[in-house]
Amino acid sequence: MSDAAAWKERLQDQMPPDLAEEIDLFEAQLELRQNEGIDERVFAETRLRRGMYGQRYDNGQRHDGVESRDLAYPSAPTKGPDTLWHAPGMVRIKIPYGGATPEQLEVIAECAEEYSDAILHITTRQDVQLHYLHLDDGPTLMRRLASVGITTREACGNGVRNVTGCPLAGVCRTEAFDVTPYADALFRFLLGHPDCQDFGRKFKPAFSGCEHEACGLVMMHDLGFIAKVKQIDGEVVRGFDVYVGGGLGTNPFQAELVAEFALEGEILPLAQAIGRVFARLGEKKNRNRARIKFLVAKLGIEEFRRLVTEERRQLPHDPRWTDYLRTLDDFAESPKVDSTPLNGAGGPEGFDEWFGSNVYPQRQEGYVVATVALPLGDITSEQVRLLADVARKYVGDAVRTTVEQNIVLRWVAEHDLPALYSELKEIGLATPGAGTIVDITACPGTDTCKLGIASSRGLAGELTKRLAAKQYELDESVRGLKIKVSGCFNSCGQHHVADIGFFGNARAVDGVTVPHFQVVLGGQWSENAGSFGMPVGAVPSKRIPEVVDALADRFISERDSGESFQEFTSRLGKKELGELVKSFKDVPPPSEHLNAYVDWGDSREFSRKDMGVGECAGEVVTRVDMELSAAESVAFEAQIALDEGDLPKADAKAFEAMLVAAEALVRTQLAFPPEDPDDLVREFRERFFDTELFFDRFAKGKFARPLFERHESGPAFRHERDVVGLIENTSLFIDAAYQCDIRMAGAQSAAV
Amino acid sequence: MDIQRISCKIYAEDQSAIGDRVEQFIPVFHRWIQSGELSGLPIDVADYGHVPGGPGVMLIGHEADRAIDLGEGRPGFLYARKRDATGSLADRVAQVVGETVAGAARLEAEGLLGFRRDELRIQIADRLNAPNSDATLDALAGEISKGMRAVSSTGPVELEREGDERRPFAVRVGGLQVGA
Numbered sequence: 001m002s003d004a005a006a007w008k009e010r011l012q013d014q015m016p017p018d019l020a021e022e023i024d025l026f027e028a029q030l031e032l033r034q035n036e037g038i039d040e041r042v043f044a045e046t047r048l049r050r051g052m053y054g055q056r057y058d059n060g061q062r063h064d065g066v067e068s069r070d071l072a073y074p075s076a077p078t079k080g081p082d083t084l085w086h087a088p089g090m091v092r093i094k095i096p097y098g099g100a101t102p103e104q105l106e107v108i109a110e111c112a113e114e115y116s117d118a119i120l121h122i123t124t125r126q127d128v129q130l131h132y133l134h135l136d137d138g139p140t141l142m143r144r145l146a147s148v149g150i151t152t153r154e155a156c157g158n159g160v161r162n163v164t165g166c167p168l169a170g171v172c173r174t175e176a177f178d179v180t181p182y183a184d185a186l187f188r189f190l191l192g193h194p195d196c197q198d199f200g201r202k203f204k205p206a207f208s209g210c211e212h213e214a215c216g217l218v219m220m221h222d223l224g225f226i227a228k229v230k231q232i233d234g235e236v237v238r239g240f241d242v243y244v245g246g247g248l249g250t251n252p253f254q255a256e257l258v259a260e261f262a263l264e265g266e267i268l269p270l271a272q273a274i275g276r277v278f279a280r281l282g283e284k285k286n287r288n289r290a291r292i293k294f295l296v297a298k299l300g301i302e303e304f305r306r307l308v309t310e311e312r313r314q315l316p317h318d319p320r321w322t323d324y325l326r327t328l329d330d331f332a333e334s335p336k337v338d339s340t341p342l343n344g345a346g347g348p349e350g351f352d353e354w355f356g357s358n359v360y361p362q363r364q365e366g367y368v369v370a371t372v373a374l375p376l377g378d379i380t381s382e383q384v385r386l387l388a389d390v391a392r393k394y395v396g397d398a399v400r401t402t403v404e405q406n407i408v409l410r411w412v413a414e415h416d417l418p419a420l421y422s423e424l425k426e427i428g429l430a431t432p433g434a435g436t437i438v439d440i441t442a443c444p445g446t447d448t449c450k451l452g453i454a455s456s457r458g459l460a461g462e463l464t465k466r467l468a469a470k471q472y473e474l475d476e477s478v479r480g481l482k483i484k485v486s487g488c489f490n491s492c493g494q495h496h497v498a499d500i501g502f503f504g505n506a507r508a509v510d511g512v513t514v515p516h517f518q519v520v521l522g523g524q525w526s527e528n529a530g531s532f533g534m535p536v537g538a539v540p541s542k543r544i545p546e547v548v549d550a551l552a553d554r555f556i557s558e559r560d561s562g563e564s565f566q567e568f569t570s571r572l573g574k575k576e577l578g579e580l581v582k583s584f585k586d587v588p589p590p591s592e593h594l595n596a597y598v599d600w601g602d603s604r605e606f607s608r609k610d611m612g613v614g615e616c617a618g619e620v621v622t623r624v625d626m627e628l629s630a631a632e633s634v635a636f637e638a639q640i641a642l643d644e645g646d647l648p649k650a651d652a653k654a655f656e657a658m659l660v661a662a663e664a665l666v667r668t669q670l671a672f673p674p675e676d677p678d679d680l681v682r683e684f685r686e687r688f689f690d691t692e693l694f695f696d697r698f699a700k701g702k703f704a705r706p707l708f709e710r711h712e713s714g715p716a717f718r719h720e721r722d723v724v725g726l727i728e729n730t731s732l733f734i735d736a737a738y739q740c741d742i743r744m745a746g747a748q749s750a751a752v
Numbered sequence: 753m754d755i756q757r758i759s760c761k762i763y764a765e766d767q768s769a770i771g772d773r774v775e776q777f778i779p780v781f782h783r784w785i786q787s788g789e790l791s792g793l794p795i796d797v798a799d800y801g802h803v804p805g806g807p808g809v810m811l812i813g814h815e816a817d818r819a820i821d822l823g824e825g826r827p828g829f830l831y832a833r834k835r836d837a838t839g840s841l842a843d844r845v846a847q848v849v850g851e852t853v854a855g856a857a858r859l860e861a862e863g864l865l866g867f868r869r870d871e872l873r874i875q876i877a878d879r880l881n882a883p884n885s886d887a888t889l890d891a892l893a894g895e896i897s898k899g900m901r902a903v904s905s906t907g908p909v910e911l912e913r914e915g916d917e918r919r920p921f922a923v924r925v926g927g928l929q930v931g932a
Contacts, residue, residue, distance in 0.1 A: 428804030
């Protein structure tokens with residue numbers, strides 16, 4: 001038995017059946033692609049929707065500092081356009097609202113150790129990423145994660161990404177109420193939801209408990225919810241202001257209010273209606289204009305709201321919209337121990353500094369949230385295991401990841417803080433300065449991302465090192481600033497909402513390409529990322545530390561009393577700030593200072609030749625392609641069942657595969673095909689057989705008959721030959737469905 | 753049982769030799785890639801110098817990774833096989849240890865670090881086939897020792913298993929003299 005099969009057998013009873021089935025399907029698709037049974041574009045989108053991303057150099061080319069060289073991976077089919085099968089990739093693991101138990105963290109750590117490089121990377125959307133992973137290990141890794149209730153589904157690709165939420169939810173001093181159960185409900189409701197499978201681009205939801213804090217950064221999200229309460233008829237009623245169409249990237253948009261105080265029982269259908277409008281009217285071909293922000297801008301928020309309201313009215317009732325409201329109390333956390341006040345008691349060396357920056361008093365008296373500040377969001381498997389022990393000892397399951405790439409422990413009893421600090425220090429996790437200027441956020445950039453232009457992590461690491469050395473000498477006004485770095489304009493490092501933000505680009509200096517960073521100043525973190533910074537000019541990468549020093553000095557010396565950095569930069573204006581930045585734009589000639597032509601954390605001469613086509617947008621693949629591909633995978637499972645002698649299963653899977661293919665075609669004419677097989681087959685017959693749309697030029701309607709026959713006669717597994725025949729006919733049916741789709745697309749384009 | 757993920761770490765002689773300057777190995781690894789002299793398919797260099805007790809600087813490869821590893825509070829050179837290993841477990845252990853010693857020798861030749869040859873750490877990151885238990889030690893000790901004998905100039909080696917059963921199976925190997 002292969003290792004993959006052994007893991008599957010071992011974990012079968014521990015995985016939720018739906019997750020187990022999805023992973024089986026993905027495994028079948030992997031095998032099909034290896035046999036070139038699925039188109040590479042379709043497979044790429046499939047892979048992305050399972051959370052498995054490409055990485056830099058996966059086209060088999062790398063500039064080694066001297067020249068671009070081939071990376072001679074073993075021969076195999078591609079796993080996407082220009083993406084080699086054996087090239088290392090990344091897996092993104094969804095952690096809804098950042099909530100992870102110690103047990104879940106341990107399993108992720110085990111996977112990092114066995115399939116990756118023993119590093120867990122916390123992302124700016126509370127996910128965990130593992131890098132340098134082989135695609136073949138994907139299904140086993142997913143099963144191990146599923147055994148503790150974790151999924152990678154739709155962590156990448158054109159779907160609903162992780163649902164983020166404030167890591168302080170439930171313990172925050174200023175929140176309206178705990179948004180955790182609502183974020184969890186939305187995550188479960190939208191995961192794989194049929195109405196969210198035909199988006200032109202990704203879709204990121206977020207929840208906030210407060211309007212005025214940074215909280216869930218709602219204003220930069222595709223869909224955001226801000227908790228509100230109202231007194232109605234003498235009762236406190238919970239609801240949300242719902243925002244739509246925010247986003248960063250080259251065209252940053254602030255989200256707009258689509259529904260004011262939507263009642264708590266109304267947010268799931270509202271999200272579903274928004275998803276339907278986006279799927280129906282959002283751009284599909286030009287992915288640079290395909291985020292929902294462009295649709296909202298194009299229609300205007302009033303028209304968008306009207307369409308959503310109309311859609312909402314037509315939605316068939318779904319009990320899941322409100323069922324979860326009965327379980328809100330299940331999310332309430334309780335302390336592991338009774339607390340006694342710290343009462344100014346001291347701690348070990350370094351404790352006071354750590355306490356000053358990394359500890360947040362909860363609204364529950366005597367308890368605090370302790371932030372474990374992770375350098376560049378990285379933590380080793382071994383540290384995770386030890387941190388899980390610490391969590392179990394002090395807080396139980398109350399652990400969350402944050403969008404600032406850290407981990408928080410909630411419900412720490414005040415009197416435990418000195419001991420907690422000592423134990424964190426012992427494992428290298430007691431770095432002070434959380435949330436301050438030394439706690440710099442950075443996306444992976446050129447380290448692993450195909451789109452990275454300059455080294456965001458290299459720059460962030462260098463700035464951290466320099467600033468940490470003098471953090472206690474810094475003026476308090478500067479110490480509180482936030483720095484965020486992206487490797488390119490796509491803003492995965494969220495540079496738009498930092499006081500001082502940077503994104504990577506490159507400039508030619510005397511004919512030589514030099515890594516640069518565009519400087520973006522005055523972004524707003526509070527008010528849910530309430531405004532974006534302004535770009536003021538590009539500076540050579542190696543001179544960025546000087547820029548930071550100059551900005552800090554200028555802020556300290558010219559700041560008005562009580563003036564924030566946003567107010568300060570706004571007062572100075574783009575022109576003056578541009579002048580400041582411009583004074584750092586020069587680099588010495590290469591003959592004098594070669595180092596300026598090399599990026600941070602690298603020793604190779606800088607080159608943009610390693611950039612590739614990004615996968616963050618996913619492949620633009622039609623929904624019918626995706627569904628027909630899924631039908632092929634189910635047919636493949638039927639074949640496996642036949643090989644194993646399981647005739648009933650083989651028969652059922654073959655029929656299921658035909659139904660999936662028929663549904664894909666019906667959906668091209670009917671937005672919501674019936675789920676009942678009788679109704680579905682009837683719709684297919686009326687729309688594709690009776691109209692002869694499905695007919696092949698020579699075979700006419702022959703390939704549709706096996707579906708009708710199997711549907712009418714019921715299971716056909718009395719004789720193996722019947723099942724063999726059914727599986728063969730299933731393949732022909734799916735092929736015919738593909739041909740039908742191609743003919744319909746051709747007819748449409750001819751009509752246009 | 754097809755165990756692939758075998759790694760070996762050889763420890764730096766002077767534990768303070770690297771200090772907080774692990775980034776000095778970034779150009780070294782880039783140079784190794786440029787030279788085309790390494791076995792297998794080296795791909796890229798990853799800098800984890802900022803992670804306390806982490807993998808330091810890694811040279812990521814297709815079949816295997818190499819690293820200036822900072823784990824256990826004891827810097828060293830690590831070679832970690834990931835795939836495509838063939839032969840018996842003893843053959844695979846011998847190959848991994850051989851590559852580890854070769855990497856260490858290369859660093860020594862470049863005057864960057866010295867290594868002690870009397871102690872190694874072998875890890876098998878494969879919880880399915882090699883959970884960290886005494887039973888695994890009993891089952892694999894013979895093959896590991898045989899693999900070690902192929903690269904050590906001394907007699908029987910001593911294997912001491914590391915305790916925490918949640919961690920990957922790992923043994924500290926003493927009583928040997930490798931690559932001297």
